Amino acid sequence: MRRFLNKLSRLLGRKRFQSELDEEMAFHRAQAEKEFLAEGKTAEEARYAAMRQFGNAMRLREESQRVVEFRLETVAQDVRFALRQMRKNPGFAVTAVLILALGMGVSVAIFGFVDAALVRPLPFARPDRLVAVDERGAMYPRSNLSRADYEDWKRLNHSFESLEVYSGTGFLLRMGAGTEPVTGARVSDGFFTTLGIKPVLGRLFLPGEDQPHGAKIVMLSYGTWQTRFGARRDVIGQSVTLNGESYTIVGVLPQEAAYSPRGSREMWVPLLDKTDCESRRSCHNLDGIARLRDGVTVQAALGDMTAIAARLEQLYPGSNKGQGASVLPLAEVVVGTVRPILLTLLAGAGLLLLIACLNVASLLLVRSESRRREVAVRGALGATPARLTRQFATEGLLLAAAGTGAGLAVGAEIMVVLKKLEPSHKNEQMPFLEGAGLHGHSVWFAAGIALLAALLLAATPALRLSFLQIQTGLAEGSRGSAGQLWRRMGANLVVVELAVAVVLLTGAGLLGKSLYKLLHVDLGFDSSHLATVSVMAPENVYTKDAQKVALYREINRRLATLPGVESVGITSDLPVQCNCDTDWIRIVGKPFHGEHNEVNERDVSPGYLTALGAKLVRGRWFNESDDASHPQVIVINESLAKKYFSGEDPIGRKVGNGDLEAKSMREIVGVVKDIREAGLDNDQWPAEYESIYYQPGNEFSVAVHTTQDEKASLPLIVNTLKAIDPNLGFHDVRTMQEQVDSTQAAILHRFSTWLVGGFAAMALVLGVVGLYGVIAYSVSQRTREIGVRMALGAQRSSVYSLVMKQAGWLTALGVGVGLVCSVGTSMLMRKLLFGVEAWDVPTLAAVAVVLGMAALMASFVPARRAASVNPTEALRAE
Amino acid sequence: MAKKPDLLPGTLDMLILKTLTRAPLHGYGIALSIKRLSDDVLTVEEGSLYPALQRLLLQGWVAAEWKMTETNRRARFYTLTAEGRKQLGIELSQFDQMIAAIGRVLSDAQEA
Numbered sequence: 001m002r003r004f005l006n007k008l009s010r011l012l013g014r015k016r017f018q019s020e021l022d023e024e025m026a027f028h029r030a031q032a033e034k035e036f037l038a039e040g041k042t043a044e045e046a047r048y049a050a051m052r053q054f055g056n057a058m059r060l061r062e063e064s065q066r067v068v069e070f071r072l073e074t075v076a077q078d079v080r081f082a083l084r085q086m087r088k089n090p091g092f093a094v095t096a097v098l099i100l101a102l103g104m105g106v107s108v109a110i111f112g113f114v115d116a117a118l119v120r121p122l123p124f125a126r127p128d129r130l131v132a133v134d135e136r137g138a139m140y141p142r143s144n145l146s147r148a149d150y151e152d153w154k155r156l157n158h159s160f161e162s163l164e165v166y167s168g169t170g171f172l173l174r175m176g177a178g179t180e181p182v183t184g185a186r187v188s189d190g191f192f193t194t195l196g197i198k199p200v201l202g203r204l205f206l207p208g209e210d211q212p213h214g215a216k217i218v219m220l221s222y223g224t225w226q227t228r229f230g231a232r233r234d235v236i237g238q239s240v241t242l243n244g245e246s247y248t249i250v251g252v253l254p255q256e257a258a259y260s261p262r263g264s265r266e267m268w269v270p271l272l273d274k275t276d277c278e279s280r281r282s283c284h285n286l287d288g289i290a291r292l293r294d295g296v297t298v299q300a301a302l303g304d305m306t307a308i309a310a311r312l313e314q315l316y317p318g319s320n321k322g323q324g325a326s327v328l329p330l331a332e333v334v335v336g337t338v339r340p341i342l343l344t345l346l347a348g349a350g351l352l353l354l355i356a357c358l359n360v361a362s363l364l365l366v367r368s369e370s371r372r373r374e375v376a377v378r379g380a381l382g383a384t385p386a387r388l389t390r391q392f393a394t395e396g397l398l399l400a401a402a403g404t405g406a407g408l409a410v411g412a413e414i415m416v417v418l419k420k421l422e423p424s425h426k427n428e429q430m431p432f433l434e435g436a437g438l439h440g441h442s443v444w445f446a447a448g449i450a451l452l453a454a455l456l457l458a459a460t461p462a463l464r465l466s467f468l469q470i471q472t473g474l475a476e477g478s479r480g481s482a483g484q485l486w487r488r489m490g491a492n493l494v495v496v497e498l499a500v501a502v503v504l505l506t507g508a509g510l511l512g513k514s515l516y517k518l519l520h521v522d523l524g525f526d527s528s529h530l531a532t533v534s535v536m537a538p539e540n541v542y543t544k545d546a547q548k549v550a551l552y553r554e555i556n557r558r559l560a561t562l563p564g565v566e567s568v569g570i571t572s573d574l575p576v577q578c579n580c581d582t583d584w585i586r587i588v589g590k591p592f593h594g595e596h597n598e599v600n601e602r603d604v605s606p607g608y609l610t611a612l613g614a615k616l617v618r619g620r621w622f623n624e625s626d627d628a629s630h631p632q633v634i635v636i637n638e639s640l641a642k643k644y645f646s647g648e649d650p651i652g653r654k655v656g657n658g659d660l661e662a663k664s665m666r667e668i669v670g671v672v673k674d675i676r677e678a679g680l681d682n683d684q685w686p687a688e689y690e691s692i693y694y695q696p697g698n699e700f701s702v703a704v705h706t707t708q709d710e711k712a713s714l715p716l717i718v719n720t721l722k723a724i725d726p727n728l729g730f731h732d733v734r735t736m737q738e739q740v741d742s743t744q745a746a747i748l749h750r751f752s753t754w755l756v757g758g759f760a761a762m763a764l765v766l767g768v769v770g771l772y773g774v775i776a777y778s779v780s781q782r783t784r785e786i787g788v789r790m791a792l793g794a795q796r797s798s799v800y801s802l803v804m805k806q807a808g809w810l811t812a813l814g815v816g817v818g819l820v821c822s823v824g825t826s827m828l829m830r831k832l833l834f835g836v837e838a839w840d841v842p843t844l845a846a847v848a849v850v851l852g853m854a855a856l857m858a859s860f861v862p863a864r865r866a867a868s869v870n871p872t873e874a875l876r877a878e
Numbered sequence: 879m880a881k882k883p884d885l886l887p888g889t890l891d892m893l894i895l896k897t898l899t900r901a902p903l904h905g906y907g908i909a910l911s912i913k914r915l916s917d918d919v920l921t922v923e924e925g926s927l928y929p930a931l932q933r934l935l936l937q938g939w940v941a942a943e944w945k946m947t948e949t950n951r952r953a954r955f956y957t958l959t960a961e962g963r964k965q966l967g968i969e970l971s972q973f974d975q976m977i978a979a980i981g982r983v984l985s986d987a988q989e990a
Contacts, residue, residue, distance in 0.1 A: 024953070028906045030951075031906040
């Protein structure tokens with residue numbers, strides 16, 4: 001410490017130090033001179049003798065100075081020198097910084113998303129204590145709760161501070177003259193308190209306010225308050241008309257409420273009256289969230305709930321047979337689907353960064369090679385190896401710093417672009433991605449990778465330098481030998497770069513193939529020329545079944561007359577949504593022990609299946625007379641036929657509910673080829689299609705098959721529906737193809753395919769450029785050797801093969817190593833793959849061919865240059 | 879001119895510190911003193927004397943002060959500090975051990 005302070009004081013008093021030293025030495029010389037005089041020398045002789053004895057004053061001063069010199073000073077010198085070097089060769093500096101910025105930027109941006117989604121997905125108090133609580137069915141690992149079960153679970157459990165439920169819904173909101181459909185959710189009274197949300201205005205729901213016959217109150221989402229209510233503070237106490245009924249606004253939710261399950265909903269109301277479904281224990285429509293009691297683990301809570309579920313199973317064997325419990329961390333449920341994708345993207349970005357750093361490192365190597373003479377001269381003039389190493393390290397650090405700075409800017413920009421890329425409705429499922437940005441975590445992350453990059457960039461030329469012999473550097477014409485070492489190191493770097501490029505290309509190839517397979521899943525219907533509209537009919541107007549059926553028929557009739565329309569269908573659920581809205585069936589004449597035979601249930605109009613272009617395998621379609629006045633009939637899909645009527649003819653067979661109640665009995669009249677009701681990457685389930693005339697609903701979707709452009713006919717369809725009844729609400733107005741393309745599976749796969757594809761393309765370019773650099777440099781180093789060979793009679797073709805062989809070896813090695821690695825990495829991401837194996841041979845082969853071709857092209861240019869060497873010039877040049 | 883033996887490496891600091899135990903001296907005085915006391919055997923080259931003095935100053939083993947000489951010229955006088963005295967002790971004992979060790983090796987070699 002004292003030493004440091006001493007040095008510091010000396011640094012500050014440099015001038016004084018210098019003059020004191022000068023005076024001291026002058027005194028010394030004078031004394032020596034005096035002595036020589038006393039010995040009898042002449043004045044002249046004495047002075048020269050003293051000076052001779054003293055030696056070179058300048059060197060002496062430098063020696064003394066070096067003892068006290070301060071590192072900081074030379075650091076500043078190094079930085080100045082490095083900057084000068086960069087200015088002298090701006091092309092190199094700009095290239096290096098750009099490559100680094102690209103690698104850094106991509107990594108930082110992806111990390112921003114990873115941070116937002118995986119590190120802090122839920123902006124609530126103690127989010128790790130929040131769990132998602134659901135039932136577990138035979139075919140669902142996580143199925144909805146029934147209201148009766150929920151009430152029992154809430155009463156009996158010992159694991160939760162609170163257990164609350166929510167259920168998505170929709171409302172027709174009357175605004176002025178018109179009505180508009182809005183999204184909504186019904187929640188139990190403690191939903192927001194469990195999450196730890198505080199209202200920005202008004203109050204939350206109070207205990208007991210969710211009971212049947214309670215007051216009709218509503219909380220607004222922050223966004224709705226802003227856009228529909230002009231952010232007025234006097235909305236509290238005002239009323240809004242939802243589904244024709246008046247609700248009093250009691251509060252406004254904060255923005256972070258968007259992070260709760262179903263967070264994008266506009267209107268939040270208490271559960272209140274039991275719906276038709278909620279009055280039956282066998283009907284599941286709720287999702288649970290809970291806050292664990294202190295000291296209770298997720299595992300313990302699961303045990304508790306499973307025990308309760310088992311008791312309920314004994315009490316209510318009909319409805320609860322086989323119904324278990326599921327307790328998962330809430331964050332897991334919210335971000336579970338994107339985790340593998342984000343981790344894959346992060347890995348991809350990391351690999352790209354690695355390539356970028358290696359590329360810049362090899363650029364630095366080439367440069368240090370071309371600066372051999374400079375280094376040798378400086379060494380000969382007295383620069384110590386340590387000092388030279390420090391100089392090169394400083395240049396590396398400076399590059400890393402500039403690259404990081406630019407990288408942060410690039411990263412912020414990439415994040416903005418990526419956020420725009422994701423379609424807005426995806427936010428409903430992934431609100432946390434909105435939180436991505438340059439926050440504390442990302443900055444630390446950037447600092448971390450900057451440090452690693454700096455180490456690599458500083459170490460590479462330093463390592464290179466330590467092998468350097470000053471003498472060989474100075475000696476004339478010694479170009480071959482020192483290049484040897486560079487060739488080895490540079491070549492190793494290129495092999496790594498190529499291998500990483502192979503890994504990224506393979507990943508992109510596999511993801512691309514998955515996406516292709518996903519989008520070409522057999523839908524079982526024709527998704528082209530289909531326009532779809534989801535409709536909400538006000539419950540206070542369309543109360544009786546007959547009214548709803550009349551509405552369906554009117555819609556059918558009016559739309560069918562539109563130009564180009566070939567057929568019109570109405571359904572409870574459009575295809576490519578989910579394995580949901582299921583029914584438990586029992587087949588007459590088959591052994592039955594109360595098991596839940598879960599099948600998708602869809603209520604459809606007679607024209608629906610034909611409008612979709614579904615294929616009838618056996619039997620008949622529905623017709624207009626399949627209504628409540630006739631015995632109920634159903635059409636089943638092939639999966640159902642295969643699962644429950646293996647080897648039998650299902651036509652004419654009867655199914656009913658678990659108790660085979662008379663009113664539940666229905667006869668199978670047709671078998672349809674499987675229509676994909678679930679998401680593209682989900683399993684195909686058995687499905688039954690019932691006539692919508694038996695159980696008409698207020699919420700339904702219309703599918704219109706038209707010979708005209710389906711996108712262009714959407715407005716006309718909506719206007720026609722409005723003409724039928726202006727009080728109808730419409731949402732999800734889009735073509736079937738749009739719907740298929742915007743399913744979550746398709747979006748996530750497309751997102752990751754494009755990103756990894758982008759990474760792979762950049763990696764390919766960087767890797768191939770790296771190879772080109774190595775080969776071109778090696779050719780320039782061997783110009784003389786090639787000249788000699790040609791003078792001795794080598795053919796141009798053999799010079800070609802000389803160069804191409806070297807490139808071929810490097811490429812083969814890189815591709816080989818890369819292919820082995822990529823099988824490993826693909827295994828890690830096989831969760832993301834759909835319909836393609838991790839070791840998909842065509843993909844691997846294609847990657848090898850693409851990289852091989854690119855590498856050949858890159859090395860062809862230098863090979864050509866080598867072959868066109870003029871032997872006489874090459875020899876004379878020395 | 880006969881070549882004078884070089885100083886043993888590492889001993890210059892010790893010699894300077896020892897010289898300063900008697901009285902504060904300026905650089906020239908230190909060189910002169912070492913030369914005289916060693917009967918002209920040891921010559922301290924100025925080229926190594928001043929860097930060495932800077933080193934000792936930095937370690938805090940000597941202190942420097944500008945004073946007037948008898949001939950009324952300004953000169954920088956170096957004084958031994960308490961720490962320097964301690965350091966001298968350490969170096970002397972190390973040197974003694976070294977000499978003793980060398981002596982043992984040499985005498986053994988002669989007897990053999």
